[in-house]
Amino acid sequence: MSFSDYLLLFGGMGLATYLPRALPLLYLAHRKMPQGLIDWLSLIPVAILSALLAPSLFTESATRSLAFGKLELLVAVPTLIFALKTRSLGGTVLVGMLLYWLGGMFY
Amino acid sequence: MNPDHEHKRTLRQGASAAWPICLGYFPIGLALGVLAQKAGLPWWAVALMSVLVFAGSAQFICVAMLAAGASTPAIVLTTFVVNLRHVLMSSALAVYLQRVNRAFLALYAYGVTDESFAVNLTRFREGGWDRWRALTVNHLANAVWITATICGALVGQFVPQGALGIDYALTGMFICLLVFQLQGRLYIVTGLLAAALSVAWYLLIPGDSYIVGASMCAATIGYLLKRHYRRGR
Numbered sequence: 001m002s003f004s005d006y007l008l009l010f011g012g013m014g015l016a017t018y019l020p021r022a023l024p025l026l027y028l029a030h031r032k033m034p035q036g037l038i039d040w041l042s043l044i045p046v047a048i049l050s051a052l053l054a055p056s057l058f059t060e061s062a063t064r065s066l067a068f069g070k071l072e073l074l075v076a077v078p079t080l081i082f083a084l085k086t087r088s089l090g091g092t093v094l095v096g097m098l099l100y101w102l103g104g105m106f107y
Numbered sequence: 108m109n110p111d112h113e114h115k116r117t118l119r120q121g122a123s124a125a126w127p128i129c130l131g132y133f134p135i136g137l138a139l140g141v142l143a144q145k146a147g148l149p150w151w152a153v154a155l156m157s158v159l160v161f162a163g164s165a166q167f168i169c170v171a172m173l174a175a176g177a178s179t180p181a182i183v184l185t186t187f188v189v190n191l192r193h194v195l196m197s198s199a200l201a202v203y204l205q206r207v208n209r210a211f212l213a214l215y216a217y218g219v220t221d222e223s224f225a226v227n228l229t230r231f232r233e234g235g236w237d238r239w240r241a242l243t244v245n246h247l248a249n250a251v252w253i254t255a256t257i258c259g260a261l262v263g264q265f266v267p268q269g270a271l272g273i274d275y276a277l278t279g280m281f282i283c284l285l286v287f288q289l290q291g292r293l294y295i296v297t298g299l300l301a302a303a304l305s306v307a308w309y310l311l312i313p314g315d316s317y318i319v320g321a322s323m324c325a326a327t328i329g330y331l332l333k334r335h336y337r338r339g340r
Contacts, residue, residue: 006152009179013169014159016187020194022216028201029212036330041199043297043329045228046288047322048195050301052221053281055309055317058302064310075275076282083283092286093127096279101272 071107075099121243124230128222128244129251131277132163136252137266139166140259146174150260157253161217164315165189166256192319196224203231207238218245222277225284233287297329 001009033041057076060067067073079096086092136157143153148170160166165186172182197219204212215238223245230236259266289295305321312320 001152005179006148006155009169009182010152010156010159012179012183013156013162013165013186016183017160017162017165017190017193018217020187020190021197021219022213024194024197025201025204025212025216025219026209028198029204029207030209033202033205038202039333040326040330041202043294043326044195044199044322045225046285046294046298047301047325047329048192048221048318049225049281049285049288050298050325051305051318051321053278053285054302054305056278058306059309064313066306066310072275072278076278079279079282080286083286087283087286089127089280089283089287092283093130093276093279096275096282097272099272100275100278104272 071100071103074107075103117237117239118243121240122247124226124240125223125244125247127276127280128226128248130273131222131280132248132252133255134273135163135277136255137259137263139163139170140256140261141263142167142259143170143256144260144263146170148173148260150257153260154253154257157256160186161220161249161252162186162190163220163252189315192221192322193219193224195319195322196221196228199228200224200231203228204238211238211242215242215245218242218249220245220248222280223248225281229284229287293329293333296332297325300328301325 053076055061057070057073058067059065060070075096078099079092082095083092140150140153143156144150148156156166156169160169168185168189169182172185197216200219204215207215223241227236227241227244231241285298289298301321301324304324305317308317308321
């Protein structure tokens with residue numbers, strides 16, 4: 001592929017990435033949002049984080065099947081407890097990495 | 108406070124919020140660079156892609172589709188579908204960016220990723236956070252991402268896989284940010300619903316619609332529960 005082929009492809013992808021991010025911000029930030037929408041949106045972060053995490057912990061992506069014994073899930077339990085107890089973002093990241101690293105040696 | 112001092116504080120606080128994202132982005136960016144290089148992309152094309160398309164999952168899919176010989180329209184359309192979830196994230200961020208000027212929002216929107224969204228929204232909700240600190244988080248993450256993908260394309264094949272558990276950095280970050288979001292029974296119920304729905308959706312329906320589908324369903328059920336509970340009293 002030539003430079004202009006790449007530019008066309010990535011330019012198109014860039015628009016397809018940018019517009020879904022920009023239009024809601026540009027539209028909603030200058031309007032009085034109804035309380036119902038604000039209430040609904042306040043539940044979106046917890047829902048999205050769960051929906052991003054759960055399949056990576058409970059399923060095998062290669063076969064797209066249910067799995068309850070993945071190292072990711074086993075490490076997630078103590079990591080979650082650590083997060084609940086300390087509420088420290090940096091600490092949780094490091095504990096998760098350490099456990100995953102150690103787990104990878106024995107698992 | 109003098110403006111210079113205030114700028115430094117904004118940068119410092121932005122950086123201290125952004126470091127878990129940067130730590131997580133580095134190995135993923137390296138991996139993307141390696142794959143892209145194997146798929147035949149020159150390093151400058153990887154750089155161009157990371158600058159124009161700051162979206163990790165879409166970039167991985169693009170590289171896989173290029174390797175499989177897919178057409179440009181097919182790749183662009185897939186990118187659009189994969190990134191639709193950011194409509195929800197930008198809408199949720201709009202609650203905290205009311206009446207901010209459009210030029211700022213146009214720049215800010217460029218850096219809305221799953222990770223920067225989760226970190227910034229948590230900070231906005233806790234208070235003591237402003238749009239400049241949030242923008243700093245976006246752009247630091249972006250800078251690390253671009254650097255990591257280029258490094259991956261140039262020297263990635265020499266980096267050992269899975270060193271120091273770094274592949275778990277983003278999962279660990281998401282777990283902790285999820286904990287921060289659990290501010291009452293309604294949030295816990297919504298989170299559990301989203302987890303169950305997303306796993307079921309992921310198993311039953313091909314593609315990536317599970318993120319948008321499950322989170323919208325769970326938030327809607329949570330919202331209806333809240334309304335029902337309010338009326339009941």
